[in-house]
Amino acid sequence: MMALVEGRPAHHPWDDAAAGWNDHTKIIREWLHEATQMMLDAAHVKPGxxxxxxxxxxxxxxxxxxRRVGENxxxxxTDISARILELAQHNAQAEGLSQIETRVADAQSLGLGGANFDAAVCRLGLMFCDQPLAALRCARAALKTGGRFSALVFSGPHNNPCLTIxxxxxxxxAGLTSDSPNPFASGTLMSLAKPGLLAQLLNVAGFSDVHGQAVAAPFRLPTSRHYIDFLRSAASPLIEILSRLPAPAQRDAWDDMEAQLNAFTTSDGWVGPNELLLCSATAPQTLPD
Ligand SMILES: C[S@@+](CC[C@H](N)C(=O)[O-])C[C@H]1O[C@@H](n2cnc3c(N)ncnc32)[C@H](O)[C@@H]1O
Known part of the structure; x- marks a missing residue:
């Protein structure tokens, strides 16, 4: 749950990746555009x-x-990181999209019960929640009866070799080799990747009409260096792991990753395999969160 420091949200690790994520919007948009449209279709997002x-x-x-919902x-x-949300607000204003509002909020304690939304979506955020069931219950409580939910999360290690590497x-x-890491550990990149887990959580959270499917979303970039440049400033989990090292050792780590990722260089540039899971469901009735 989000901690407050003197009434303000505490610093969150994603604050440190906020500018990097925003600076790489073009890459992210190309990477996720198709999957995003599928997510919005699944949530029945439409004008109004x-x-x-x-x-x-x-x-x-x-x-x-x-743009889909239009002026009406x-x-x-919402986001747990105040800093990244400031950038969202700035981007909305720059595009003249006054139908967007922002609110700093932990997905696991949204406090939007009874808000009667037609749809709730979450793109690559749910897997970072230690308590995804709490987040799904909050989403359900914010929806009107018959409201739609859809989310994209990363699928498992076999289909995401770039994440694994x-x-x-x-x-x-970083010297964290003593314990063998669980790729599905809660709150981490692939925490919701186990087959059927997200669908099961949606059912437990009280959703009906639950559907799930895998969606291929490969990175297509000129070289593995472009991917590493993106990760270096935008991939909060990796930035956090390496933050314990001095700068030269961090550089060595990034160089090592880049060398291994060269395995995905093709005659048509660098194509990094990446797979997402798209889950969608309907809220049968509104409950307070
Ligand atoms: C990979 S980024 C995705 C951002 C955006 N949805 C996109 O696809 O471009 C993950 C986001 O999840 C947010 N996040 C992580 N844990 C969260 C939580 N418990 N509640 C709300 N947001 C959270 C981070 O601050 C970050 O903005």
């Missing part, structure tokens, strides 16, 4: 919809939602 965007980050998908719709973008290498360089 009132949509809750959970863990909205710098708001790339928030802008897509706002509404989007509330970079996490393993970062941990090795």
């Amino acid at each position: 919809s009132r949509v809750l965007d959970i863990a909205a980050g710098a708001g790339d998908q928030t802008l897509d939602i706002a 719709g509404y989007v509330l973008a 970079t996490l393993r290498t970062a941990r090795e360089h």
Whole structure:
């Protein structure tokens, strides 16, 4: 749950990756555009919809939602990191999308019960929650009866070798090799990747009409160096692991990752395999959170 320091949200690790994530919007947009449209279709986002965007980050998908719902719709973008949400607000203003509002909030304690949203979506945020069931219950409570929920999370290690390689290498360089890491540990990148887990949690949270599918979302970049440049400033979990090392040792770790990722260089540039899970469901009735 979000800690407060003198009435303000405490510093969150994602604050440190906020500018990097925002600076790489172009790469992120190309990487996730198709999956995002599928997520919004699954949530039945349409003109006039009132949509809750959970863990909205710098708001790339928030802008897509706002354009879909149009001037008569509404989007509330929420995130635990105040800094990244400031960037979302700035981006919304720069695009003249006044139907977007932002609110700093932990997905696990949203406090939006009875808000009667038509749809709630979460792009690559749910897996960072230590208590994803609490987050799903909050999302359900914020929806009107018949409201739709959809989310994208990372699938498992076998279909995400770039994540596996970079996490393993970062941990090795940081000396975190004594314990064998659980790739599905709660609150981490692939915590919701176990087959059927997210669907099961949605059912327990009281959703109906639960569907799940895998979505391929490969990175297509000129070289592995471009991918590493993105991760260096935007991948909070890796930044956190390496932050315990002095700068030269961090550089060695990034170079090591880049060398290994060269395995995905093709005659058509660098194509990093990446797979997401898209889950969607309906809220049968509104409950307070
Ligand atoms: C990988 S970024 C995704 C951001 C955005 N949805 C996107 O796809 O561009 C993950 C986001 O989840 C947010 N986040 C992590 N834990 C959260 C929590 N417990 N509640 C709300 N947001 C959280 C981070 O602050 C960050 O903005």
